[in-house]
Amino acid sequence: QHKHIRDELRLSQEKFAKAFQATPFGITISTREQGLIFEANEAYCRIVGYSLKELIGHSAVELGIITPESRSAMMAILAADGCVHETENRVFPKAGPTRVVSVSLDPIDVDGIPCLVGIMIDITERRRLEDALSASEERLSKVFHANPAAIVLSTRDTGVLLDAND
Secondary structure (H helix, E strand, O other): HHHHHHHHHHHHHHHHHHHHHHOOOOOEEEOOOOOOOEOOOOHHHHOOOOOHHHHHOOOOOOOOOOOOOHHHHHHHHHHOOOOEEEEEEEEEOOOOEEEEEEEEEEEEOOOOEEEEEEEEOOOOHHHHHHHHHHHHHHHHHHHHHHHHHOOOOOOOOOOOOOOOOO
16 A cells, blocks of 8 residues: 555656656746745756756846846735736846746745745747837838828728728
8 A cells, every 4th residue: 555655656756857847938946035946947947047056046036037126026926916927027047138038936835835836938039029010010000101192991891991091
């Protein structure tokens, strides 16, 4: 009976470890009060440019990955809502350009110590594409409205007027 329970526990731990390392999202486990990192996956290390050895025992603020103000803002959300979900933030990797990330934090207890599971998704490229699309739409709108010829946009099937230039 005990051997079966130990085997099930070991199998469960192995599954968790594989999922933790295989996910493309950066994951950390850190102390809630000071933000000291005691576990991080390969994706997190890749996003921030630090090895696991360099991260362990240090906080993201201490390493300059995030600003103290950013951590304070996330901790305020955590205090008010009990968790942080998909909050946009900037991170400053050890080397390379600033990254735009989406951060989620959920509280957990590890051996009686209040901790946080942090999930970080690098959305830098998505943000760049969204900004480029917005700029393109703005340019098109300026051309549309500044054109001296009368232009009307309407739906093809119903003829409902969508927009007209000045």
